[in-house]
Amino acid sequence: MSMSRTPSRHSAAGVGCGRLRFGAAAALLAAACLIFTWRADAAGARFVFLFIGDGMGAAQRNAAEIYMAGMRISSGDAVPREYQLAMNSLPVSGMIRTDSLSGTTDSAAAGTAIATGRRTTNGAVAMNPDSGEKFVSIATLAHERGMRVGIVTSSFLQDATPAVFYGHAKKRTEHASLGLQLVESGFEYFAGGGFRRPSGGSGRDPVELAKLRGYRIIRDEAGLRSLGPGESAIAIHPGISAGMMPWAIDEKPGPSLADFVRAGIRLLDGEGGFFMMVEGGKIDLACHANDAAAAVREVMAFDEAVGAALEFQAARPDETLVVVTSDHETGGMSLQETAWESLKFYGLLSGQRGSHQAFERTVSPSAKSSERDGITRAQKFFGPAARATDAVRMAWKMSMTAKDKRPAKSAEYKKLYGPYDPFTMACMREMNASAGVTWRTFYHTGADVPVSAYGPGSESFAGEYGNTGIFDRLRAAMSL
Numbered sequence: 001m002s003m004s005r006t007p008s009r010h011s012a013a014g015v016g017c018g019r020l021r022f023g024a025a026a027a028l029l030a031a032a033c034l035i036f037t038w039r040a041d042a043a044g045a046r047f048v049f050l051f052i053g054d055g056m057g058a059a060q061r062n063a064a065e066i067y068m069a070g071m072r073i074s075s076g077d078a079v080p081r082e083y084q085l086a087m088n089s090l091p092v093s094g095m096i097r098t099d100s101l102s103g104t105t106d107s108a109a110a111g112t113a114i115a116t117g118r119r120t121t122n123g124a125v126a127m128n129p130d131s132g133e134k135f136v137s138i139a140t141l142a143h144e145r146g147m148r149v150g151i152v153t154s155s156f157l158q159d160a161t162p163a164v165f166y167g168h169a170k171k172r173t174e175h176a177s178l179g180l181q182l183v184e185s186g187f188e189y190f191a192g193g194g195f196r197r198p199s200g201g202s203g204r205d206p207v208e209l210a211k212l213r214g215y216r217i218i219r220d221e222a223g224l225r226s227l228g229p230g231e232s233a234i235a236i237h238p239g240i241s242a243g244m245m246p247w248a249i250d251e252k253p254g255p256s257l258a259d260f261v262r263a264g265i266r267l268l269d270g271e272g273g274f275f276m277m278v279e280g281g282k283i284d285l286a287c288h289a290n291d292a293a294a295a296v297r298e299v300m301a302f303d304e305a306v307g308a309a310l311e312f313q314a315a316r317p318d319e320t321l322v323v324v325t326s327d328h329e330t331g332g333m334s335l336q337e338t339a340w341e342s343l344k345f346y347g348l349l350s351g352q353r354g355s356h357q358a359f360e361r362t363v364s365p366s367a368k369s370s371e372r373d374g375i376t377r378a379q380k381f382f383g384p385a386a387r388a389t390d391a392v393r394m395a396w397k398m399s400m401t402a403k404d405k406r407p408a409k410s411a412e413y414k415k416l417y418g419p420y421d422p423f424t425m426a427c428m429r430e431m432n433a434s435a436g437v438t439w440r441t442f443y444h445t446g447a448d449v450p451v452s453a454y455g456p457g458s459e460s461f462a463g464e465y466g467n468t469g470i471f472d473r474l475r476a477a478m479s480l
Ligand SMILES: [Zn+2]
Pocket: 055, 107, 284, 285, 288, 330, 444
């Protein structure tokens, strides 16, 4: 890590500059000081980005970094693995514990801790589901103080992580209520995914209500580009499925997460400052499915969004705080020795042609195709490392068995395939293992997750602490 980027208000350089303020060489020295220190008299961070990579532990970040190094080496660059990711280059790093009052956390309880500084049980959105007490989020505090607020996610807008910032619910599945609370929040910008309609289709349409409240509804790139200062908007990716943005690895047309962040910066920027939360929501889903190639691409898309915030920060370093963290780790991802051979790692993972979901759709007992045909198609999709092992053949038979005839409740079946298509899982497992990636579970783990920060107040994010500490530190940094 380069020491020249380490921020400290208490560094020797900072003190020296103060003393020399009126000296002949002071102007030059003072300019140099700005590189090393932030203004000690700063009233707090006025432009604040909080990035949450859902399910993103240290291994997920490492995997993306190795992949990117391999990608650059394959195109002729001689690069070290370090700092391929913008988030890994931030000068302050810490770790947070993630457990909730229920034990291993879900995104609702972890999000609640990060957003409100209060712990709760799994499934609850920014409240105590037993007493009914509602917790106030950092976004709401910022909004009450006159800052503009943006909530950006690649998942759907009422999903747990975005919802803890604007709403409250005893259960995270109360999508109808959360959709209305989103509009009622008055936050200026919601973007990325769309709304998930509650089953039964009852209740008021949040999009119609939002229009009545003066939000512009944007559904294409031209609209996104047209957004400017002072507006309020809900910007939804044109290719959403189940309310979520498409998988980065599927390379569908439309804005990237970084594009939504850039548009948000234009819309939110102003004298009063802003707070923007950005979630990489599908890192978690890729890791639930043990799909390393999709996870890496989601982390990269998320990191590109971090890069967009850092571009803004470069212009206003004294006033801009960027914090990148996660709510929990998903999958128990671990990198074995071969994973550190970045060129091979990149070669294997970049050979996967799309997300596990894209392949899963092509596997069906009703298609009546042969095992040989299935394996040929799998090797085209996942690469030759998806070898026809006994495990892959057994999974093929299972996938060709009608769903209601599979032993889906047996412990062994659940351990091998979880809720996913058996053949897809087995093929990915072969390919991932060749690349040096192994997984322990289809669910969340209790692992600590990294925090990276840069900007005024970022020093306080160093060290190890509970996830509620993110709220405390943001609040202090923003003087709220
Ligand atoms: Zn999850």
